[in-house]
Amino acid sequence: MGEEIGFLGLGIMGKAMAVNLLRHGFKLTVWNRTLSKCDELVEHGASVGETPAAVVKKCKYTIGMLSDPAAALSVVFDKDGVLEHICTGKGYIDMSTVDADTSSKISEAITSKGGHFLEAPVSGSKKPAEDGQLVILAAGEKALYEQALPAFNVMGKKSFFLGHVGNGARMKLVVNMIMGSMMNAFSEGLELADRSGLNPQTLLDVLDLAAIANPMFKMKGPPMLQNNYTPAFPLKHQQKDMRLALALGDENAISMPVAAAANEAFKKARNLGLGDLDFSAVHQTVKGGEL
Amino acid sequence: MGEEIGFLGLGIMGKAMAVNLLRHGFKLTVWNRTLSKCDELVEHGASVGETPAAVVKKCKYTIGMLSDPAAALSVVFDKDGVLEHICTGKGYIDMSTVDADTSSKISEAITSKGGHFLEAPVSGSKKPAEDGQLVILAAGEKALYEQALPAFNVMGKKSFFLGHVGNGARMKLVVNMIMGSMMNAFSEGLELADRSGLNPQTLLDVLDLAAIANPMFKMKGPPMLQNNYTPAFPLKHQQKDMRLALALGDENAISMPVAAAANEAFKKARNLGLGDLDFSAVHQTVKGGEL
Amino acid sequence: MGEEIGFLGLGIMGKAMAVNLLRHGFKLTVWNRTLSKCDELVEHGASVGETPAAVVKKCKYTIGMLSDPAAALSVVFDKDGVLEHICTGKGYIDMSTVDADTSSKISEAITSKGGHFLEAPVSGSKKPAEDGQLVILAAGEKALYEQALPAFNVMGKKSFFLGHVGNGARMKLVVNMIMGSMMNAFSEGLELADRSGLNPQTLLDVLDLAAIANPMFKMKGPPMLQNNYTPAFPLKHQQKDMRLALALGDENAISMPVAAAANEAFKKARNLGLGDLDFSAVHQTVKGGEL
Amino acid sequence: MGEEIGFLGLGIMGKAMAVNLLRHGFKLTVWNRTLSKCDELVEHGASVGETPAAVVKKCKYTIGMLSDPAAALSVVFDKDGVLEHICTGKGYIDMSTVDADTSSKISEAITSKGGHFLEAPVSGSKKPAEDGQLVILAAGEKALYEQALPAFNVMGKKSFFLGHVGNGARMKLVVNMIMGSMMNAFSEGLELADRSGLNPQTLLDVLDLAAIANPMFKMKGPPMLQNNYTPAFPLKHQQKDMRLALALGDENAISMPVAAAANEAFKKARNLGLGDLDFSAVHQTVKGGEL
Known part of the structure; x- marks a missing residue:
């Protein structure tokens, strides 16, 4: 040293x-x-x-x-x-x-x-x-x-x-793309539970014991149930990373339909004026878009 | 007792x-x-x-x-x-x-x-x-x-x-729906890494340190990189759960575009004859479908 | 006779x-x-x-x-x-x-x-x-x-x-599925034109001269530009037909990602309370959902 | 003059x-x-x-x-x-x-x-x-x-x-985006008919009498049923136009999930080596990808 x-x-x-x-x-x-x-x-x-x-x-x-x-x-x-x-x-x-x-x-x-x-x-x-x-x-x-x-x-x-x-930037894109799709999957699940008569808080507890348990669900879940999307990673940046990851896939002729669907949901969230909130605000696109 | x-x-x-x-x-x-x-x-x-x-x-x-x-x-x-x-x-x-x-x-x-x-x-x-x-x-x-x-x-x-x-069955459906979308997100990421010149094994290592680290990625990742899909949870059952979860959403007028895209990918895998393999075999639909 | x-x-x-x-x-x-x-x-x-x-x-x-x-x-x-x-x-x-x-x-x-x-x-x-x-x-x-x-x-x-x-009913489902996807494609195009600074009425005129010109675009386009969705074929029935067509595909292991995306858009429209309007009201899901 | x-x-x-x-x-x-x-x-x-x-x-x-x-x-x-x-x-x-x-x-x-x-x-x-x-x-x-x-x-x-x-180019993009989504809807319908026991040629006849009848279906349908995709408009160019249209939407925060799903299908077709064939070859992605 x-x-x-x-x-x-x-x-x-x-x-x-x-x-x-x-x-x-x-x-x-x-x-x-x-x-x-x-x-x-x-x-x-x-x-x-x-x-x-x-x-x-x-x-x-x-x-x-x-x-x-x-x-x-x-x-x-x-x-x-x-x-x-x-x-x-x-x-x-x-x-x-x-x-x-x-x-x-x-x-x-x-x-x-x-x-x-x-x-x-x-x-x-x-x-x-x-x-x-x-x-x-x-x-x-x-x-x-x-x-x-x-x-x-x-x-x-x-x-x-x-x-x-370039590989450092590329690796971050891949990780963030997976994260963005997961956040959508999570949002859809929270809303499906809620509207099907299940307690979404209980869903969080069950998820935390499942093979898909992860720190992001644990950390973001409770504020999401409060419609609280204080920005840690702004939604517009997450959407930009989805866009760039999809473009990287396009260069290599890789079809990624789940990431593409997640990207459109993030765009919808931008359309609803949620771009500066946390990327977990994509949750609102499943709920109907009314805050 | x-x-x-x-x-x-x-x-x-x-x-x-x-x-x-x-x-x-x-x-x-x-x-x-x-x-x-x-x-x-x-x-x-x-x-x-x-x-x-x-x-x-x-x-x-x-x-x-x-x-x-x-x-x-x-x-x-x-x-x-x-x-x-x-x-x-x-x-x-x-x-x-x-x-x-x-x-x-x-x-x-x-x-x-x-x-x-x-x-x-x-x-x-x-x-x-x-x-x-x-x-x-x-x-x-x-x-x-x-x-x-x-x-x-x-x-x-x-x-x-x-x-x-009925709520026990419903809760399992919601969890499995999130899991199915996550498996697609993971598969897309593995393939994007591989085709973009990144080492997919390194992606697994990076994911395991990220906020989205979870036991499923850790357990399924290495065999997936070997195209090994020995069935733990058969793909056709996972697709059935996606279908039932989407139907549950339909009853309640919930739009879940990411789960729907994931469901179509699982159907594609069935179409390619992978229904009896592990649900991680949806990975093959991103790769081009040739085993 | x-x-x-x-x-x-x-x-x-x-x-x-x-x-x-x-x-x-x-x-x-x-x-x-x-x-x-x-x-x-x-x-x-x-x-x-x-x-x-x-x-x-x-x-x-x-x-x-x-x-x-x-x-x-x-x-x-x-x-x-x-x-x-x-x-x-x-x-x-x-x-x-x-x-x-x-x-x-x-x-x-x-x-x-x-x-x-x-x-x-x-x-x-x-x-x-x-x-x-x-x-x-x-x-x-x-x-x-x-x-x-x-x-x-x-x-x-x-x-x-x-x-x-059964084949009569099946044929109607296939035709209505194509129609439902087309209505989504059309809605997305109208909104993209409008928000990109093009006159959507001119888009209608151009479409009517193109290889994809069809009576549905010609008939539904002008009222859609007025946000007029007087029901001829109610949206909830169109969505039901999309659901049944996708189920028919599921039975035969056919992956239909475009129809699935269109189906989720129709569900979103139901979620926004548009189920009894004409199926062209799916247009509102592209616009942001506010009537 | x-x-x-x-x-x-x-x-x-x-x-x-x-x-x-x-x-x-x-x-x-x-x-x-x-x-x-x-x-x-x-x-x-x-x-x-x-x-x-x-x-x-x-x-x-x-x-x-x-x-x-x-x-x-x-x-x-x-x-x-x-x-x-x-x-x-x-x-x-x-x-x-x-x-x-x-x-x-x-x-x-x-x-x-x-x-x-x-x-x-x-x-x-x-x-x-x-x-x-x-x-x-x-x-x-x-x-x-x-x-x-x-x-x-x-x-x-x-x-x-x-x-x-710029508006001339933009108008072409919008029209081509609608066309690309329609081609996917059409391909999905042809395959659904075929696999559900309906005669796809009859589907063409029925479509030609429907409110969605259009010259593209009439012209492209018969060769598609023969797996004949002689290029008039190459698939890779159609996919490029989908990509550019989605990017135009992204600039304006417009979510277009059906076009996005269609775009991923065209990428899949490129992945299968069909990029130089006619854009109707996206049909093969619904069929399983084996020519």
């Missing part, structure tokens, strides 16, 4: 991950667009870099955890960005959740300068980030993956190396 | 449940169509009744665990059947998996003689039956449910009382 | 068909539950029978055109019904729209008395009935079909002999 | 349209990549331009009828292309079938030089082109539409002006 790691982006997720690394003895040089956000990290022992370029210059490899594709592109391509000092022997690991196109664009720019690149989107939110319980879906340069493994082992309960760039 | 309980039907499930009851100190009088199957139970301390009627005559309440609706009807209505000695103060509990119509027919016959009736289908197979880990979905006479609770607590990890007769 | 034909049932359809036969020189003996409805037919030259049995006694063959399965069964099985005088050498032709079960029940009763039976449901409503422009879907006894052909040629622009009893 | 019209592209469609215009007294200056193809037109009285630019220079407005988006872009943007002489007061009408993006690109280039632009894709193939029976879906500059109306009236049985550029 001797060498310094760069860390760009100290939002909710980035801060939790960086603090966790510092606690485990890693040396970090951090940067954030609003530099004051670095203060708390400094208390935990971090150094601060003035710009992404400065961080990259100082560190063997640098991790980025930005909020969206635009921010992920900006720290790389803008003035004083990653590209200015990336070079042979240095690595850049983008852990933001971005689409395959954005990831490819960054990858090409980094590698054309001789740098190593890894995309490594994560599964898990704030709490798992704080607890080092993320799941890390890495793809790109294998050597960089191995170099970063000690850090991944601290941030995540498990990390996967998935091959060439 | 003083009073004697009757137990009719010693197939794979019935035998496991009866042995378990004897081990926990219950006194049983057992009957099976092939009487020699009673021998092992006698070794565990059971008495034997010559006919279902004889068992009912001797016991305060009697449990039936028959293989199918025809057998469930036969032990009740045939000569020397349950009906001959059921009367006020006695109870009959049918734990077989039968349709709502069969259950209603038995219920009406029992109650018209003054007897108490409970349907109590179970979720779980041989191993959970041996280990007392079944889930029991009971419906009918509440007083009989409470009388049988000590026995249910031994046979199952959890029992539910669901109200009037 | 020498011989007398019996005619039972003078509702909207029956009256129009009977008048048409009289105009073409056929001799009819008519009966209706409310006998006063026979008066107008008498003006056109018909005789009146006091009961269905009396009509059958007098005529070589008798046509029934009843409003629903219950009425169709009643004229045959009730006191003074068709069965009392049907016998070898006499025929009964049921032109009512009934399900295959009802048709089979009537068929068995008639043939067990030595009579000939034909089911002959029609496609077309009041106007085609008056103009002799019905389409007749006959099935059962071929000899009776040939005997009735002169009358069919007057009532219909075309008649088909489809084989054994 | 005094002024000269330019005409670029003399393939099957372009030649038929140009000959038709000449027969009706229009003066044409024609160009084709392979200039020898102009000879037949010269016999009918046409002049020849050496390059697209030369044609545009000579004519008040010029029509393009190219085989695909690449060719449509090439005649405009390449050396000696339309752009070189387009200017204020001149018009260019692209009657090729291209996507909205291609159309927009051409439109922007033409109008930025001061020229007028119209997209005008047609519905109909060789025979309607020869007979002046096309349907013309025009969008763009209204004044140019009115200027070209005499020519449109000769080439088409009907022309529509649909508003701003």
Whole structure:
């Protein structure tokens, strides 16, 4: 753990991950667009870099955890960005959740300068980030993956190396597609129980003892029965992932009728104005659409 | 546990449940169509009744665990059947998996003689039956449910009382409908991963760490990747349950597009000759249908 | 045309068909539950029978055109019904729209008395009935079909002999299933045009010149654009036919995903309270469900 | 008809349209990549331009009828292309079938030089082109539409002006989406009839007399019953149009479950290797997929 790691982006997720690394003895040089956000990290022992370029210059490899594709592109391509000092022997690991196109664009720019690149989107939110319980879906340069493994082992309960760039994004799409279809299946079941004279709360109890018991049903079921869809994963983002997964299937001539039906239900939910609620709000399309 | 309980039907499930009851100190009088199957139970301390009627005559309440609706009807209505000695103060509990119509027919016959009736289908197979880990979905006479609770607590990890007769069957349908849609979602995801250049085994590993992780994916995934669909729950039965669940929804004007798409995929699998394989063989409809 | 034909049932359809036969020189003996409805037919030259049995006694063959399965069964099985005088050498032709079960029940009763039976449901409503422009879907006894052909040629622009009893009902189901899916396709197209900035009236004009131009689009399109769904064929009946057609497919292991999706849309429309409107009201499920 | 019209592209469609215009007294200056193809037109009285630019220079407005988006872009943007002489007061009408993006690109280039632009894709193939029976879906500059109306009236049985550029392509998508869903409904019906013991040829006869009778069923039905799918409109192009229509719906939050189910069936057909056959080959997905 001797060498310094760069860390760009100290939002909710980035801060939790960086603090966790510092606690485990890693040396970090951090940067954030609003530099004051670095203060708390400094208390935990971090150094601060003035710009992404400065961080990259100082560190063997640098991790980025930005909020969206635009921010992920900006720290790389803008003035004083990653590209200015990336070079042979240095690595850049983008852990933001971005689409395959954005990831490819960054990858090409980094590698054309001789740098190593890894995309490594994560599964898990704030709490798992704080607890080092993320799941890390890495793809790109294998050597960089191995170099970063000690850090991944601290941030995540498990990390996967998935091959060439784009596979991290693709794996997330597949998982989210299954999740979206399951949420529809669950919603249909809740409504069928309710309207058939069964107690839907009892259905939740029975499901929790069945071979299909899973944390999502356990966590989302009770608020859904209250028509409570406080957004954790917004429905419009879930629908976007269904669309992209279906498009990925289309490229490969795979017919996925259940995912397609689920996608249309999510569109219906958008049509009813539920796009900003949690994706569990697709439940309302089975109920009749009246909140 | 003083009073004697009757137990009719010693197939794979019935035998496991009866042995378990004897081990926990219950006194049983057992009957099976092939009487020699009673021998092992006698070794565990059971008495034997010559006919279902004889068992009912001797016991305060009697449990039936028959293989199918025809057998469930036969032990009740045939000569020397349950009906001959059921009367006020006695109870009959049918734990077989039968349709709502069969259950209603038995219920009406029992109650018209003054007897108490409970349907109590179970979720779980041989191993959970041996280990007392079944889930029991009971419906009918509440007083009989409470009388049988000590026995249910031994046979199952959890029992539910669901109200009037038919609700046990309905609850199983709802759970199986969700399960059938999930199996399709899972199959589509496995194929999408495979054809998009991802390792489907890695998808299984990632899923097992996700919020949608569940025992069914864990258990069925590896054989599915081997195109191994040894039947645990035959596809044609799963499709029948989808059909019945959709019909239940139709009665109540509930639109369930994801279950409907899943149902058509199961029909397609039947069309491809896969009806006797495990319901996970619906996977083949996503792959192109060639085994 | 020498011989007398019996005619039972003078509702909207029956009256129009009977008048048409009289105009073409056929001799009819008519009966209706409310006998006063026979008066107008008498003006056109018909005789009146006091009961269905009396009509059958007098005529070589008798046509029934009843409003629903219950009425169709009643004229045959009730006191003074068709069965009392049907016998070898006499025929009964049921032109009512009934399900295959009802048709089979009537068929068995008639043939067990030595009579000939034909089911002959029609496609077309009041106007085609008056103009002799019905389409007749006959099935059962071929000899009776040939005997009735002169009358069919007057009532219909075309008649088909489809084989054994039940095939007439089955053919109607297949046609109505295609129609129901088409109505959904049409509704989706109208809404897509409207929301994409195209004039839906222009879409109607373009469709009317395309290879998919058909009388249904031409007739239903303009009122649909006005949200006018005055019932010609009630939505709940269309949905029932979709359900029965899918069940027929299920028996034969045929997967029909488009019909299944259309069926769920019709269920959604029932869920929104549109079951008694015209089946074109499924249009509202694409729009968002608010009338 | 005094002024000269330019005409670029003399393939099957372009030649038929140009000959038709000449027969009706229009003066044409024609160009084709392979200039020898102009000879037949010269016999009918046409002049020849050496390059697209030369044609545009000579004519008040010029029509393009190219085989695909690449060719449509090439005649405009390449050396000696339309752009070189387009200017204020001149018009260019692209009657090729291209996507909205291609159309927009051409439109922007033409109008930025001061020229007028119209997209005008047609519905109909060789025979309607020869007979002046096309349907013309025009969008763009209204004044140019009115200027070209005499020519449109000769080439088409009907022309529509649909508003701003892109609406021509959109209208084709909507029509093709409805057509694709209908083809699936038709395929399902044919198979249901066949497997339920009905003669599918009789179904065709019955359909042809029904309110849903249309030229497509009449034309495609008989070869489909022979498993003959000689390509008129390739399945992969139909599936592409379904995909684009669903994407158009997605933009506008329109849920179209029937089109989505049809789209998945077309993907399944591609998966079975039927993409280059006629789009009616989706029929095979209902049959089981074995040719």
